[in-house]
Amino acid sequence: MSDSTPEERLAMLRFHRRVQLQQLAQTDEWIAIWEQRAAEHARRRPPPPDPDWALEIGKGALPVWVHTTECWNSFFMHAISREQAIEALTRGGVPPCILCRPERELGVLD
Structure with missing residues (x-):
């Protein structure tokens, strides 16, 4: 990469950014799925008893x-x-x- 031109470096960095955005989108999707599963799990659990x-x-x-x-x-x-x-x-x-x-x-x- 040290022998690359500024244009080539910019192209590589833009590619790297696209990959990171795709990974971030995938992570956000996984988070949404697990938040939904956690909410469903919480709804199935009985509420804690009232304090005495x-x-x-x-x-x-x-x-x-x-x-x-x-x-x-x-x-x-x-x-x-x-x-x-x-x-x-x-x-x-x-x-x-x-x-x-x-x-x-x-x-x-x-």
């Missing part, structure tokens, strides 16, 4: 209250496990919600 516990987050991303799902509001709350709820109530210093009273179901702070 939630941690309400306040200003500064600090936890405010622990809740049961009766108080669930996904805008302000994050799903947590039973163990995380107990940890937040007992060691984390997060108070229980005064409406749904998660400490009763969890058997802590009675």
